[in-house]
Structures are given as structure tokens and as C-alpha cells.
Amino acid sequence: MKKTILITTAFFLFNMVNAQKKYFTKTGNASFRAGTAVEDIDGINKSTTCIFDAGTGDIQFAILVKGFEFKSALMMEHFNENYMESDKYPKSTFKGKITNLDKINFQKDGTYPVIVKGSLEIHGVKKDIETTGAFKVTGETVLATADFSVALEDYKIEIPSLVKDKIAKTAKIQINCSNSVLK
Amino acid sequence: MKKWKKILFGILMVAFITTGYGFYMYTKKPADVRTLSANYELSTAALIEDYNKDETAANVKYLDKVIAVKGKVKEIKLEQATGQATVVLDSGDPMAAVTCSFYNEELASVKKLTEGSEIVIKGKCTGKLMDVVLNKCSIEK
Incomplete structure (x- = not known):
């Protein structure tokens, strides 16, 4: 009997410690590719904010659309003015939950597959998505990575017919955020 | 014949330009x-005060503009693998700093910076999440 109580208390204590841990970064990378065989179109944002709670599985990303860097000035201009309308919609966000939290051991180093479900807001349009990624736990840091695609149409991003063969209908998004424990 | 040549020359010039x-x-x-x-x-x-007061107005003023901002180095983050360097400047507001x-160059x-020292960083303002974010930065002073 005593043993059971001890184990349960230990279990709850352990859970509490776990629940208190939040991970955070302001310098994550998010990049996208929307080019075709005709032309490469890619941008990278190095100031992606990511926060997640190892106890509840809540996860959030936020990004400033103006912060994407391009190799061409024209591409940057078109991206901001014509497609993303970054003056009108300066931020993109993701709010969701890790659905397989029980499979991730933040106390043990290793790479864990992660399933995330939530609402992605781009260009002022919110849409529910589900995607897989990975958490690489190394001591106190967790590297969160994900690769997924979004259809531009879903977010009301219109491509003029003149450049249709240059821009892909879906953009490949890559997330690479090295999070550390939030104190 | 001459006029014809002139016109052709004109068209070629326009096409070339x-x-x-x-x-x-x-x-x-x-x-x-x-x-x-x-x-x-x-x-x-x-800068933070302007953003805290009215984010929309601050965005109109600062977004996409080059800003030289003076502050104390709060945190230096170096990513050796990618060559990415980020400096967080303290603003006096514990909730909002300048990132x-x-x-990469x-x-x-x-690397030579030290935490706590006062510097001027020049970069392009991309808006505010929790911090005001500047990208394409370099050290001004």
C-alpha cells in the first residue's frame, strides 16, 4: 500500500516537473520553396518564434512576413506586395497541439517523430492542418523540424496567369527551430 | 531609304533598352x-515604446525602414553550423526586447561582442512579435 502511494506521488511529482517545462526560441528558421523547373523561388526567415509546453503539448509558431530574405529584389517585392500583402497581413501564425506527446521523452536524448494538429494562418486566412515533424532532444535543447506543403489557393494567394508556369501551386515549407528551456 | 533606316534603328534601340x-x-x-x-x-x-503605444502606427513608421538602434547587449546567439548570428538588445521592458x-558574413x-556592452546596430525593421525584429543587421558602432 505504502509503495503504491509512493509510486503514485513520484509519478505525479515527475509529471509536475515535466509540466513546468516550456521550450522557446526567437531565432528559428522557416523557409519556403514555391519554384518550378523554370525558376527557383525561395525565401528564408531567421527570426521565427516558437514556443511549446512539454506538459500540455501546446505549440505555437509566429513569423513576420516582412522578415523573409530572398536572393532577388524583384522576388522580394512580388512576395510582399502581390502575394502575401505583408502590409495588410504582417504576421503568420500557427497554434496547435502535439497529439502524440506521450511518445516523446524530453528527459532522454534522441529523435522523436511528432504529430502536430492546429490552425495555420497565412495571408489572413486560417486553416486547420495536421503535419508530422521531428523533435531532436539533446539535453536541454529541442530541435523542432517539419516539412509540409500548403496549397496557395487555400490561403487565397492568387497567381496571375502570366507567371503561372513559374510559381508552384503548392509551397513547400520547412521549419527548423532550436528551442531551449524557458526559465 | 534613309527614313526607313532611322525607324529600324529606333525600334532596335527601344528593344535593346x-x-x-x-x-x-x-x-x-x-x-x-x-x-x-x-x-x-x-x-x-x-523603439519599444513606440510599438507598445500603437503597433499599427509604429508599423507604418518603421516597417521596411532602415533603423540604427542603440542599446545594451542582452544575449548573443551564434549558430556555427549555419553561420547565423542574432543579438538581442535590452530595452528596459522585460516583455519586449529588440531581436x-x-x-551571415x-x-x-x-563574435567579438560582449554581453552588457552598449552598441548601435543597423538593420531593417520587419515588425513586432514579442520583440521588435530587425533583419539584415550589421554593427554600426
Whole structure:
């Protein structure tokens, strides 16, 4: 009997410690590719904010659309003015939950597959998505990575017919955020 | 005969210039923020105050502009693998700082910085999440 109580208390204590841990970064990378065989179109944002709670599985990303860097000035201009309308919609966000939290051991180093479900807001349009990624736990840091695609149409991003063969209908998004424990 | 030649020459010139201009625009690189002079020079505290007061108005004023911001180094983050360097400047407000993401080539000079020292960083304002974010940064002073 005593043993059971001890184990349960230990279990709850352990859970509490776990629940208190939040991970955070302001310098994550998010990049996208929307080019075709005709032309490469890619941008990278190095100031992606990511926060997640190892106890509840809540996860959030936020990004400033103006912060994407391009190799061409024209591409940057078109991206901001014509497609993303970054003056009108300066931020993109993701709010969701890790659905397989029980499979991730933040106390043990290793790479864990992660399933995330939530609402992605781009260009002022919110849409529910589900995607897989990975958490690489190394001591106190967790590297969160994900690769997924979004259809531009879903977010009301219109491509003029003149450049249709240059821009892909879906953009490949890559997330690479090295999070550390939030104190 | 002469008139005909003149017209042809004119058409060729126009075609040549448009192609040239098109090619120039197509291959033009985004402006190197390091070579631009700052639109605004201010302290981190003043920048954060403007954003805390009215984010929309602050965005109209600062978004996409080159800003030279003066503040104390709170945190230096170096990513050796990617060459990415980020400096967080303290603003006096514990909830909001200024995050400065540097050009990859600036990694070496960022390495020489020490926490707590006062510096001026120049970069392009991209807006505010929790912090006000500048990208394409370099050390001004």
C-alpha cells in the first residue's frame, strides 16, 4: 500500500516537473520553396518564434512576413506586395497541439517523430492542418523540424496567369527551430 | 531609304533598352542594408515604446525602414553550423526586447561582442512579435 502511494506521488511529482517545462526560441528558421523547373523561388526567415509546453503539448509558431530574405529584389517585392500583402497581413501564425506527446521523452536524448494538429494562418486566412515533424532532444535543447506543403489557393494567394508556369501551386515549407528551456 | 533606316534603328534601340532593363530588374539583388544610411536613429527603449503605444502606427513608421538602434547587449546567439548570428538588445521592458538577425558574413564581428556592452546596430525593421525584429543587421558602432 505504502509503495503504491509512493509510486503514485513520484509519478505525479515527475509529471509536475515535466509540466513546468516550456521550450522557446526567437531565432528559428522557416523557409519556403514555391519554384518550378523554370525558376527557383525561395525565401528564408531567421527570426521565427516558437514556443511549446512539454506538459500540455501546446505549440505555437509566429513569423513576420516582412522578415523573409530572398536572393532577388524583384522576388522580394512580388512576395510582399502581390502575394502575401505583408502590409495588410504582417504576421503568420500557427497554434496547435502535439497529439502524440506521450511518445516523446524530453528527459532522454534522441529523435522523436511528432504529430502536430492546429490552425495555420497565412495571408489572413486560417486553416486547420495536421503535419508530422521531428523533435531532436539533446539535453536541454529541442530541435523542432517539419516539412509540409500548403496549397496557395487555400490561403487565397492568387497567381496571375502570366507567371503561372513559374510559381508552384503548392509551397513547400520547412521549419527548423532550436528551442531551449524557458526559465 | 534613309527614313526607313532611322525607324529600324529606333525600334532596335527601344528593344535593346527594354531587354537590358528587364534583365537588370530580373537579376537585381535585394539592397544591401549595410550600405544604406539609417532612416531612423533611436534607442531600443524609444523603439519599444513606440510599438507598445500603437503597433499599427509604429508599423507604418518603421516597417521596411532602415533603423540604427542603440542599446545594451542582452544575449548573443551564434549558430556555427549555419553561420547565423542574432543579438538581442535590452530595452528596459522585460516583455519586449529588440531581436537583431545579422547577415551571415557578420558572424565574425558579432563574435567579438560582449554581453552588457552598449552598441548601435543597423538593420531593417520587419515588425513586432514579442520583440521588435530587425533583419539584415550589421554593427554600426
